[in-house]
Amino acid sequence: MPHPSEPHLADAPAIVLPLYAKVALVGVALALLVFTVHIAGEIIFPLGFAGIFAVLLHPVERWLRRRRVPQLLAIFLTVLLGVVAVLGLVFFVGNEAAQLGEQMPLFKSKLLASAHQVQGWLNARFGVTNQKVNAWLNEGAGRLTGLAGGTLSALTRLLVVLALVPVYVFLLLLYQDLLVAFLTQVFSGRRRSAGVAEVLRESKATIQSYMVGLLIEGSIVATLNVTALLILGVPYALLLGVLGGLVNFIPYVGGFVAILLPTLMAFVTKDGYGTALGVVGAYVVIQFIDNHLLIPRIVASKVKVNALVAIVGVLIGNAIGGVAGMFLALPTIAVLKIVFDRIPALKPWGLVLGDGEVSGEPGRKATVATEPVLEG
Numbered sequence: 411m412p413h414p415s416e417p418h419l420a421d422a423p424a425i426v427l428p429l430y431a432k433v434a435l436v437g438v439a440l441a442l443l444v445f446t447v448h449i450a451g452e453i454i455f456p457l458g459f460a461g462i463f464a465v466l467l468h469p470v471e472r473w474l475r476r477r478r479v480p481q482l483l484a485i486f487l488t489v490l491l492g493v494v495a496v497l498g499l500v501f502f503v504g505n506e507a508a509q510l511g512e513q514m515p516l517f518k519s520k521l522l523a524s525a526h527q528v529q530g531w532l533n534a535r536f537g538v539t540n541q542k543v544n545a546w547l548n549e550g551a552g553r554l555t556g557l558a559g560g561t562l563s564a565l566t567r568l569l570v571v572l573a574l575v576p577v578y579v580f581l582l583l584l585y586q587d588l589l590v591a592f593l594t595q596v597f598s599g600r601r602r603s604a605g606v607a608e609v610l611r612e613s614k615a616t617i618q619s620y621m622v623g624l625l626i627e628g629s630i631v632a633t634l635n636v637t638a639l640l641i642l643g644v645p646y647a648l649l650l651g652v653l654g655g656l657v658n659f660i661p662y663v664g665g666f667v668a669i670l671l672p673t674l675m676a677f678v679t680k681d682g683y684g685t686a687l688g689v690v691g692a693y694v695v696i697q698f699i700d701n702h703l704l705i706p707r708i709v710a711s712k713v714k715v716n717a718l719v720a721i722v723g724v725l726i727g728n729a730i731g732g733v734a735g736m737f738l739a740l741p742t743i744a745v746l747k748i749v750f751d752r753i754p755a756l757k758p759w760g761l762v763l764g765d766g767e768v769s770g771e772p773g774r775k776a777t778v779a780t781e782p783v784l785e786g
Contacts, residue, residue, distance in 0.1 A: 448730050455734040460578030462741060464586075465617045467492050471583055485583045489576050503656075506649035609752060613745045620741060623708045628655045631700055635668070638692035642685055644676050654693075658700070660724065660736045665700065669693040715743050716765040 447454055467488050474484035582589070594606050632655025639647030654668035669690065676685040715723075723743045727735030743763060750760030 444730060451731045455731050455738065456574050457578055458738045460575050460582055462617055462621060463492060463575065464579045464582040465614050466621045467579065468583065485580055488583065489580045492579065493576050503649065503652065506646060609748055612748045616744050616748065617741055620744065624659055627700070627704045627708045628659055630704055631655045631658045631696060634696045638696065639672055642676065642688050642692065644672055644685065644689060645679050646675065650675060665697045715740060715747060715763055719743060719763050
């Protein structure tokens with residue numbers, strides 16, 4: 411026991427760090443976090459996707475368990491259903507893409523003819539010689555070749571990594587009780603345990619609502635894309651429209667990427683520029699409908715994150731993990747907001763992540779429907 415004259419630790423004054431020290435510590439912590447995620451991305455990103463899919467498929471596994479299906483069989487059937495759905499989509503896209511590849515010689519000849527027209531126009535209007543244009547084209551071709559090679563290598567690594575996702579989903583569903591008990595015991599204490607359970611419930615409800623809303627929004631956008639391309643007579647409208655809907659899953663950025671391929675297809679396969687301009691106009695209208703009607707009512711209402719933070723998060727996710735990082739950025743930020751809203755020292759961070767109005771009490775909680783973390 412301490413001597414009566416010695417001061418107790420509880421009586422010691424709290425250490426208050428100056429602002430510059432807090433900023434420095436936060437900067438170092440963020441830098442270490444980004445570096446860790448970048449280095450261990452091949453482990454972290456598959457686990458992130460597996461966690462999202464496990465939360466999304468959990469109602470199916472719970473429904474099977476309520477029908478007295480054994481646990482292992484229920485989890486296996488749930489994962490099998492998810493794998494079949496993903497493989498069906500991959501098979502459709504791959505089959506359509508193979509048919510598109512058969513038309514590549516025609517596209518190449520049309521591109522060469524268009525390139526010669528552009529060369530003549532640049533030479534007549536701006537005095538740009540063919541040698542300069544050829545140098546630019548050769549440089550661009552070299553960059554595209556390197557990009558294609560890097561993309562192929564990245565896709566190969568992605569397929570190898572994605573093969574682990576079903577295994578991770580199966581194990582996460584199998585050990586969900588153990589993981590929840592672990593998190594609860596790490597934050598031991600009666601009040602903290604209740605807070606952990608609340609965070610888990612809201613995180614699960616947010617991810618489920620976000621993913622379901624994203625699937626509905628992507629389906630509507632894909633349907634609008636296909637309809638517009640069919641009306642304009644663009645070849646492979648079904649493939650291009652579905653790809654546009656898939657790319658649109660990336661918040662705020664995917665819509666701009668989705669317009670490139672159908673515009674190029676219209677430019678290559680149709681005479682003149684009217685069809686290509688029609689594709690641009692149609693996609694602009696579709697993106698307006700998506701950004702002002704679908705996203706606010708179907709997706710954004712499920713995830714209470716403001717647009718500025720979402721865009722910056724998507725760009726940071728792209729810098730860290732490419733397409734996988736862009737897709738996981740918004741669910742991660744939404745979960746972080748839920749956690750920040752329940753820690754007094756971090757409530758200002760929860761406030762800046764949210765999209766609500768500033769009220770008398772900072773850190774307003776996101777309003778999402780909650781349900782028990784585990785059932786059945």
